[in-house]
Amino acid sequence: MTALSIQNLKxxxxxxxxxxxxxxxxxxxxxxxxxxxxxxAGKSTLIGIISSLVNKTSGKVRVFDHDLDTxxxxxKTCIGAVPQExxxxxxxxxxxxxxxxxxxYGIPRKLAKQRTEQCLRQVExxxxxxxxxRRLSGGMxxxxxxxxxxxxxxxxxxxxxxxxxxxxxxxxxxxxxxxxVNKQGTTIILTTHYLEEAESLCRNIAIINxxxxxxxxxxxxxxxxxxxxxxxxxxxxxxxxxxxxxxYQIELVSExxxxxxxxxxxxxxxxxxxxxxxxxxxxSLRNKSNRLEQxxxxxxx
Amino acid sequence: xxxxxxxxxxLIKEIRRFTRxxxxxxxxxxxxxxxxxxxxxxxIGDRIGLVHGxxxxxxxxxxxxxxxxxxxxxxxxxxxxxxxxxxxxIEELLVAPVPNYVILSGYVCGGIARGVLVGLxxxxxxxxxxxxxxxxxxxxAAVFVLTATLFALAGFINAVFxxxxxxxxxIPNFILTPLSYLGGVFYSVEMLPGIWxxxxxxxxILYMINAFRYGMIGVSDVQIQIAFAMTAGFILxxxxxxxxxxxxxxxxxx
Ligand SMILES: Nc1ncnc2c1ncn2[C@@H]1O[C@H](COP(=O)(O)OP(=O)(O)O)[C@@H](O)[C@H]1O
Ligand SMILES: [Mg+2]
Numbered sequence: 001m002t003a004l005s006i007q008n009l010k011x012x013x014x015x016x017x018x019x020x021x022x023x024x025x026x027x028x029x030x031x032x033x034x035x036x037x038x039x040x041a042g043k044s045t046l047i048g049i050i051s052s053l054v055n056k057t058s059g060k061v062r063v064f065d066h067d068l069d070t071x072x073x074x075x076k077t078c079i080g081a082v083p084q085e086x087x088x089x090x091x092x093x094x095x096x097x098x099x100x101x102x103x104x105y106g107i108p109r110k111l112a113k114q115r116t117e118q119c120l121r122q123v124e125x126x127x128x129x130x131x132x133x134r135r136l137s138g139g140m141x142x143x144x145x146x147x148x149x150x151x152x153x154x155x156x157x158x159x160x161x162x163x164x165x166x167x168x169x170x171x172x173x174x175x176x177x178x179x180x181v182n183k184q185g186t187t188i189i190l191t192t193h194y195l196e197e198a199e200s201l202c203r204n205i206a207i208i209n210x211x212x213x214x215x216x217x218x219x220x221x222x223x224x225x226x227x228x229x230x231x232x233x234x235x236x237x238x239x240x241x242x243x244x245x246x247x248y249q250i251e252l253v254s255e256x257x258x259x260x261x262x263x264x265x266x267x268x269x270x271x272x273x274x275x276x277x278x279x280x281x282x283x284s285l286r287n288k289s290n291r292l293e294q295x296x297x298x299x300x301x
Numbered sequence: 302x303x304x305x306x307x308x309x310x311x312l313i314k315e316i317r318r319f320t321r322x323x324x325x326x327x328x329x330x331x332x333x334x335x336x337x338x339x340x341x342x343x344x345i346g347d348r349i350g351l352v353h354g355x356x357x358x359x360x361x362x363x364x365x366x367x368x369x370x371x372x373x374x375x376x377x378x379x380x381x382x383x384x385x386x387x388x389x390x391i392e393e394l395l396v397a398p399v400p401n402y403v404i405l406s407g408y409v410c411g412g413i414a415r416g417v418l419v420g421l422x423x424x425x426x427x428x429x430x431x432x433x434x435x436x437x438x439x440x441x442a443a444v445f446v447l448t449a450t451l452f453a454l455a456g457f458i459n460a461v462f463x464x465x466x467x468x469x470x471x472i473p474n475f476i477l478t479p480l481s482y483l484g485g486v487f488y489s490v491e492m493l494p495g496i497w498x499x500x501x502x503x504x505x506i507l508y509m510i511n512a513f514r515y516g517m518i519g520v521s522d523v524q525i526q527i528a529f530a531m532t533a534g535f536i537l538x539x540x541x542x543x544x545x546x547x548x549x550x551x552x553x554x555x
Pocket of ligand 1 (some may be wrong): 013014017019037038039040042044045046
């Protein structure tokens with residue numbers, strides 16, 4: 001069964017802006033799915049329509065075979081949504097934020113309290129249950145929204161840039177948590193503009209740009225198709241200019257730091273040989289952090 | 302699906318909200334009422350004498366109670382629902398399977414709860430200053446609740462259209478307060494000069510206050526059947542409009 005099935009979905013905002021231009025998308029049950037795209041691509045609009053926050057202009061959306069137009073209540077109970085912007089009542093305690101949401105889903109008070117405890121423990125906020133939510137750190141606020149989204153045990157969890165602006169340690173613990181949730185059988189859709197995030201978590205991916213899906217594939221296939229890797233090298237001596245090595249595009253970032261575009265066909269070994277022939281010792285090597293741009297360029301080529 | 306849990310969740314949340322901030326919600330009307338009685342009742346009232354055969358101080362009690370019900374049921378819903386929109390936690394309700402009528406009744410009942418509670422506080426204060434008794438409990442209770450319902454609905458509609466915090470104070474300041482004062486809280490329309498008596502009768506709040514006064518002390522400037530019909534009519538109208546606005550997602554959804 002498909003967890004999410006979208007056909008020819010269009011959205012034109014009130015000001016005439018066409019944010020989605022006919023999106024088709026299928027997400028299998030149990031998948032960990034990435035929706036990747038730069039700012040303004042239409043990710044939040046798409047998530048908003050699926051979670052009933054934005055009215056669509058046309059098209060079909062089905063969640064576990066429940067059509068949003070004809071069977072919205074059933075569809076809603078299947079979905080847990082974590083929005084991009086903080087949207088809980090900042091004057092309520094963490095406990096009430098989650099408990100109230102359970103109430104909106106019709107979960108009776110006693111069971112709702114148990115579920116609230118489970119979810120707050122799962123995101124490691126149980127200690128903060130009586131804290132007014134406004135006083136939480138940025139990472140905690142996001143985790144609170146995750147707990148709230150899971151309180152009715154949805155089969156599909158949708159997270160809109162859950163790790164934006166969250167520091168690396170918390171990001172990793174959130175990744176682990178999401179993987180755990182996925183392992184337990186919940187389908188997860190995650191939007192992000194970091195390829196790294198999608199790469200380390202997701203099995204399948206769609207790339208959206210300007211309101212259109214430009215790519216849909218399994219993650220490993222997509223990564224396999226990337227022609228070039230970008231690396232940053234720290235070198236052993238001061239350089240005055242970037243060395244010229246045929247086939248590689250090299251830029252001098254600073255005296256002792258180079259940025260190199262490495263075509264997969266050439267690989268790293270030859271680069272190292274060429275550099276040591278020029279008495280340039282490589283001290284360390286790392287992936288350039290945002291490879292999304294490059295991926296787009298590759299896809300467009 | 303059974304929506305009683307969703308409804309009671311909204312209602313409890315609404316009641317907690319205004320009781321949590323009781324120094325802003327329950328204390329001021331108590332103080333204002335005490336001042337009304339001191340100034341209008343004691344200092345000025347003694348010079349006015351009797352109205353419809355009733356001591357002035359006793360004559361103004363019903364109006365003062367109902368005026369606070371009106372302003373508090375209205376302001377509870379307008380400020381709560383507007384900040385729900387403004388802080389975006391309306392989205393918590395929109396993603397969940399809560400029908401619009403449940404959202405509306407949750408907020409409106411929250412406003413009624415505040416209006417009624419403030420009304421009771423004000424009534425208790427008036428007992429200190431006057432020897433008020435209630436002649437017709439049924440009429441008093443009905444007017445109390447219907448008025449609170451009507452103005453809670455009006456507050457809801459105001460919140461739907463509001464785009465800024467200014468927008469939620471314009472109607473209370475420029476429409477509700479003047480209409481309440483001109484609604485015969487402090488005088489009988491008979492005390493107005495000719496033409497103004499007619500003008501005053503175009504004010505719906507006048508009918509509610511007089512119906513309430515009739516329930517409490519047995520005197521009224523208007524026929525109370527008209528007051529009930531009018532209030533019920535307005536409630537139906539505003540409730541339909543609210544549901545329509547929610548259905549269209551006006552001010553809430555893109
Ligand atoms: N309420 C709105 N009215 C008009 N345009 C909007 C509105 N919300 C978003 N947009 C526009 O739609 C496009 C997609 O936005 P969004 O879905 O938020 O993108 P993303 O989440 O991928 O960054 C952007 O160009 C944005 O400016
Ligand atoms: Mg977004």
